[in-house]
Structure formats: structure tokens, C-alpha cells
């Protein structure tokens with residue numbers, strides 16, 4: 468899997484960088500300034516840098532930034548992202564929830580498709596966007612390993628993401644090419660609704676099938 472660069476200093480970036488670093492991966496985390504996470508870095512041992520430096524260093528990238536800023540960030544980093552697997556954990560949230568439902572700024576196309584258009588040589592895979600950060604690494608739920616819906620146009624990139632997900636306790640559920648990101652992004656709206664409505668934030672999706680054979 469190689470060097471993992473995590474672009475984003477919020478809850479997702481911190482959780483994934485700490486969790487993947489603890490599993491032995493070479494990981495760096497990034498913010499715009501490159502020194503925002505000095506205390507986090509000192510505490511966890513995860514090196515930090517700017518978006519551009521970490522994107523250039525990394526072999527696999529996880530993008531976890533404010534949804535509305537994602538397209539601009541990706542356009543600026545397109546040269547550093549070219550040829551690399553980029554996990555898109557972002558959601559196109561445009562404002563606070565209304566009756567528990569989060570509004571999105573996207574219309575016909577998913578956010579991941581907008582990102583892919585901004586950096587056409589990056590190998591985008593949607594993942595991690597449909598669950599809260601606190602459950603992303605080794606979720607312990609009574610129903611067993613949950614399902615992480617993924618999609619993207621590059622089969623080899625998806626295979627890498629399936630392996631990464633497996634290593635942190637998730638069964639990947641491949642739902643096809645980039646346009647399927649529209650459906651995966653909507654899962655965040657569903658996932659958050661019980662949280663906003665009833666303060667219920669500990670749950671995950673699981674696809675149930677008949678037993679094999």
C-alpha cells in the first residue's frame with residue numbers, strides 16, 4: 468500500500484491517520500498551513516505537512532476536507548495526485564440539517580465526479596464517507612463487520628481500497644463506477660439522520676445475504 472497521505476485535519480483525518488499509523492503504515496497528515504497539528508503530531512507520532520507536500524510524498528491519498536472546499540483543493544493538487552489512488556471520504560454538505568436531513572450542493576453529478584473532473588489523472592475511489600469518524604477504524608458492533616460501499620472507475624485502485632478497508636475491519640461492497648458515488652454520498656444523509664433526530668450516532672450499514680451454499 469505504501470506511503471499514505473491524509474489530506475484533512477478534522478475528525479476524519481485525525482482518526483484515519485492515527486488508526487492507520489497504529490497498524491504500521493507510513494502515514495502523514497496534512498492541513499493548509501502544515502503546522503496546525505503540531506500537538507496531534509507530537510502525541511501520535513504521525514508527521515504533518517501542507518496539502519501539497521503530503522500529496523507529493525504519498526503513494527495513496529485519503530482526501531477528507533470540508534466538502535465545499537474539496538474541488539478547489541483537488542484542482543490545485545492535480546499534478547501531485549496524478550496516477551495515485553485517491554480515496555474520497557467527502558460529502559457535499561451545504562449547510563446545517565433541516566429536520567435531521569443534511570442539504571447538499573450537488574445536483575446531477577456526485578461530488579466524486581466533480582473531483583475526478585478537476586484531477587482527471589487521479590484514480591478516485593469513494594469510501595469512508597457513509598459512517599462517522601469514530602467508527603472508521605475497527606468498528607465493534609454486535610452485528611459483526613459492517614459494509615463499506617465503494618465505487619470508482621479503476622479496478623486496481625478499488626482492489627487497493629478493498630484491502631485497506633479489510634485491514635481496518637470493513638467488508639467492502641463494490642457498487643460500480645464513479646456515477647454510483649451519488650448513491651454512496653446520499654448514505655451520509657441517511658446515516659446522520661438518526662444522529663440529528665435522536666442523538667443516535669453509533670450504527671453502520673451492513674448488506675445481508677443468504678448463507679453461502
Ligand SMILES: NC(=O)c1ccc[n+]([C@@H]2O[C@H](COP(=O)([O-])OP(=O)(O)OC[C@H]3O[C@@H](n4cnc5c(N)ncnc54)[C@H](OP(=O)(O)O)[C@@H]3O)[C@@H](O)[C@H]2O)c1
Nearest residue numbers: 475476477478479498499531532533534536557558599600
Ligand atoms: N466527521 C465525520 O464523522 C465524517 C464522516 C464521514 C465523512 N465525512 C466527510 O469528510 C470530510 C472531512 O470531515 P471532517 O469532519 O474530518 O472535517 P471538516 O471540518 O469537514 O474539514 C476539515 C478540513 O477541511 C479543510 N478546509 C476547511 N475549509 C477550507 C477551505 N475553505 N479551503 C481549504 N480547506 C478547507 C481544513 O483545512 P485546515 O486543515 O487547514 O484547517 C481541514 O483540513 C467532509 O467532507 C465530511 O463531510 C465526515
